[in-house]
Amino acid sequence: MNETVQPETVDADRAVLDHFESTIAHDQRIEPRDWMPEKYRKTMIRQIAQHAHSEIIGMQPEGNWITRAPSLRRKAILLAKVQDEAGHGMYLYSAAETLGIDRGEMTEMLISGRQKYSSIFNYPTPSYADVGVIGWLVDGAAICNQVPLCRSSFGPYARAMVRICKEESFHQRQGYELLMTMMRGTDTQREMVQESVNRWWWPSLMMFGPPDEQSPNTEQSMAWKIKRHTNDELRQRYVDMSVPQAEALGVTFPDPELRWNAATGHYDYGQIDWDDFNRVVSGDGPCNAERIEHRRSAHEDGAWVREAAIAYADKQAARTKTAA
């Protein structure tokens, strides 16, 4: 603690900080109107906004295939899935707004690049099999991340996460079922699935972030219970879950070092090529510019709708007043 401030300030500060920390220590939730350290508030806004933006941008890679889905059944499923991503974005913007930031402001910050989204959505979806593989691997990785976040110390985020997790299960299963269907098809279809898996496996592993020894923020986030497991723990859990799923599907992961380790009871995996990931993170990915440009044009092209709705609401309100 800072020892140069006035004693009574120290006492008051310590009292609220103690209350905050004991709330977390007792596994109780922090709610929006509670006192919280400024750094906690900022971290939560950043974490929730980034997650919200990821859901919103995440509509694009798969939305790419809605008009070309091979059947009405697949199209209806894909529409529902992409609509869910929008819904998840809405739950999360709602949670972020409880901390005093405005939704419109967050959209502006996304478009202007001041707030970020998950780099996984900067990879392209050139093949229809990508729809299935994103559901299975990308949403599978998201589930690994999100299930522990249902116990985040920040109440609104934890509650949003409960809703999201229920729906993610549909996302993963529809993807896996799509791939099973393709694997029962022709050789060409099976090759499409394998080719897509080859492209998505490593980016999925990178979703869990840098290795623990290079993740300096993890300790504070664990103490605040806004992160419940380390990056490497979650990554290992994901690998262990995914390997048997790949075997059941009949595909392989593009990693010659991937093998069962009886001593650890886990699968060992090869070295992640962080250089490639760094290129995508730093803005040089295949789709970075396209994703933001699309979001910007959707926002700007929709401006007249937002204005017209306000004008209509004002007019209706004025009429009601006159009639009364």
Place this chain on the structure above:
Amino acid sequence: MTEASPPSDSFTAEGGHGAVPTGPAVPTGSPTRSPRNSWPLWEVFVRGKRGLNHVHVGSLHAADGEMALGNARDVYTRRNEGVSIWVVPAGSITASSPDEKDAFFAPSGDKVYRHPTFYEIPDNVPHM
């Protein structure tokens, strides 16, 4: 294979979709006013099924009450989660302040005699 080193200062794993770039300092909102012409905020309450109370589920933006109801249906009840929805302008809600928590709820704190377990009844008295 080259010894690839992760760019640990350029990204972090935060939030549900994992790794995001750690760009410039993220502005994180002093309480802000809505941008010009933006839709007001509504709080949403959903009755899950008959016989239950409406429960707060979140918030959304809409130009008026009717639009708020439609948006609430699309955002919060895509899978039959509700049979009835209330939307309330967020500014219309008056809430107790967490700062005065102790004093505000103190009146009920020392009235243990309001609970049935306060009263000792012999074991041989049935149905009580």
